[in-house]
Amino acid sequence: MLQLSVLRHNPQQVKERLAVKHFKEVDLVDAIIALDDERKKLTFGFDETKAKINTASKEIGALMSKGQKEEAEERKKEVEALKQQLSPIQEQLAVVEKKLNDELIRLPNLPSVKVPVGKTPEDNEVVKTGGSKPQLYAGAVPHWDLAKKYDLIDFELGNKLTGSGFPVYKNKGAKLQRALIQYFLDYNTLAGYTEYMPPLMVNAASAYGTGQLPDKEGQMYFVPVDELYLIPTAEVPVTNIYRDVILKEMDLPIKMTAYTPCFRREAGSYGKDVRGLNRLHQFDKVEVVQLVHPEKSYDILEEMVQHVEGLIQSLGLPYRILRLCGGDMGFTSALTYDFEVYSAAQDKWLEVSSVSNFESYQTARMKIRFKDANGKTQLVHSLNGSSLALPRILACLLENNQTEDGIGLPVALQAYFGSEKITAL
């Protein structure tokens, strides 16, 4: 969430930044400040009354021990009167505090000044392209046909077992998944990220911490009997590892990586966008997360972008890097770079990674802080990115590398996969 101090110090600037994100209820800023004023007023009254009660109570104790019962009874009556005053204040305070919090979490993160102005994906700024598009042979087909031809993925079987969007990987398809995961994790740990294997379900507090709740409630699978959410990304459990923790400055940066399946309801998706591996309810992803000193977060964002870029380059896929415009970026992000790879047979760009700086938006919710050199506690900044999401990478690898006698694999993967190409059974 945004910090109240930012709103209070510069409401006008906050509104301007919110407009870049196409956030409509700009008046919310003033409403929140008004609520905070009220909260302060009530808190003052509450504390003052409570202080009187506390003092009187101590005196009662002293009087009792001296045996001055009558005086004590007198004081008790005073306290009783004070408590009468207190309870309405207390009730109002609870209401105001809840309202304040409810409204505050409705504000999205402020976009950084680097965010391009714009509303739709067409307004995203291409900051870099790399690799080259392959020349496909005449009989080239999309990955869903290749998956069938080489018996790598069975979409129909997934429909039978679960439903659409839950493919079954088999044979070399399953092994290639395993190889990709292993390779991605090794690439990340080599760069200093600590590997985690977190739970695949989280409680509401964790989902709230990274911002999935309340904003994306309908996008997560929920298990009502135990009130648990299936994770939509490893970002949720991994970032929450440090929830409510005060770090030492020398602990920073904290670099974490994790492979997990990801579960997304993708309500509202349909049509050719969901064909084959393009959009799934369950998919595999390796994620990187960093918790960093606030002054360094933008440098580290660039570093993470390079890290992911290196991984894509090693796979030999044509790619481009986009800086997302205000209208297309996520609720919690301050600056996001998306990576897209070119899926040759579909002639489409597919998003395979999204690297973002959240500044203190997530850490304010999670209370992830550090003590600086002056002994003051302040919020760290959080960042994360995919490195990488598997299905679309797989789609591109299959489509771009298909030949008449098999599908070639990039050198980086060959040792993990155990052979240079996928051939028909």
Add this chain to the structure above:
RNA sequence: GGAGAGUUGUCCGAGUGGUUGAAGGAGCACGCCUGGAAAGUGUGUAUAUCUCUAAAGGGUAUCGAGGGUUCGAAUCCCUCACUCUCCGCCA
């Protein structure tokens, strides 16, 4: 799922109604001591919030979470979460 025990500050650990934000110890920081270090010794060592904001000082809240009893709760009662032990079930 059933029965029992437990959850206190950075850590260990005392505390069953009254100056207890919390004994004692360890750790850590700074100082003294020392040629230097160890030992010894002194001081300090939570978070949030309000007043105020430049700081100091003060108030309030927090002893797993939430509620209740009471003039007063870490201490009593209720609900929930988690941990441990035994039983049951089970990869």
